[in-house]
Amino acid sequence: MRRKPTGVVVLTDRRVARGALVDVVAAAVGGGVRWVVLREKDLPRAERLALAADLRAVLAEAGGTLVVAGPDPLDGDAVHLSAAGPYPPPAVGLVGRSCHDTAELARLTTEHYVTLSPVHETRTKPGYGPALRAAGLAALVDASPVPVLALGGIETPDQVTACVEAGATGVAVLGAIMRAPDPTETATTLGRAFEEAATRVARTHPARSDEGPHEKGCGRP
Template identity: 80%
Template sequence: MTAPSGVVVLTDRLVARGGLDRVVAAAVAGGVRWVVLREKDLPRAERAALAADLRAILADVGGTLVVAGPDPLGGDAVHLPAAGPYPPPPHQLVGRSCHNQAELTRLTTEHYATVSPVHPTRTKPGYGPPLGADGLRKLVEVSRVPVLALGGIETPDQVTACVRSGAAGVAVLGAPMRSPDPTETATTLTSAYAKAVTPELTQTRCGVTPELTQTRRGVTQVPTSGLRPTVPTQGSSLTARSGHGRPQPQTATKEGK
């Protein structure tokens, strides 16, 4: 299982407009292929059922659900807090929240890390101080695993700056969860990421030759087209877990993670 890259959505059902699974389905329609399920206050059975719902949405496009905490809830991908557990559980994909160099150097078998906060964030006001682009770059340079930038990332320019600082992707919560149009928000952010990691083309005497303008640990080139599969946001019956049922896609478009 590859490490997350691109735009990764973190869930928060308490601020999701229109229900959590509808927001996730809309973000998937905008190009998102990685989702981290938080909702740690829910009972395990309810959270596991929600995980199954979100996995089904992501499965339609070959996406992946990562579960925050050591319990993968029937999957094999988890994201752990900086405080533990240590050593990490032996799942196929393990991420870790980090905030400084000491936490990054403590990593052992984790496959990726989030670094935060890059910018001030409404989700955790007063948390910081913010790293900014320079602080992010310094932590990326010392990390032995791909890094996702996290915290207050809401605009295309911020996505571009994070990629230029060496991040393999960005993790976002507020931008898609609070958006009146999560599909449009996701499309805008995924397009900014794709543009930031796509090599500029230079004309040569023999035609067009791709030229990499940057090198980034853990970042792979992605196409700028085909980022918006058709996943309708009108759905089925309501659920107590997220507020709405999973939209039923008209076509299933398989894409690589």
């Protein structure tokens, strides 16, 4: 079965990182992060390609995976696309897409997972919303044919727990790690909250464990 993002997934933003981006990601990987989404779309392709290579090297040591935001996988095999397109997705090994409502979820074709946002207000995109909160996230999780990562303003263990209880199979964070004085400690703390919540959910709602009901549809093999 194809691996899909789970746990704490880090989105990059070198402009707010409290250190060199590769160092911040390496510290987060030291705290248990195994999935990273490379953004930095404003960089020239050559610089972005070199950055992707550096991040893959960091993740490879821990058995992690780099996902590239946008349709160009930068010599990899995993991309994360915006809600706007392209449709259909490129034919790569792993495809994620940003979604925000049921209409966007209904457009999915061969994607393997989605992010749902914003769960909370976020400093990265002030004014972006309205925020889904736990109830709105849960409703969209139920409507999603693929596993869901919760995204947007998730910075505390309690927020991670609420997202898992709403049915998310992972939480995507940016500011919580990029701005952290100690990315390793923050990743460890959020990761522990995810694991504890996921264990409780698996015990009390077995159908939600693993990928359960969210593997239906979308022409999956």
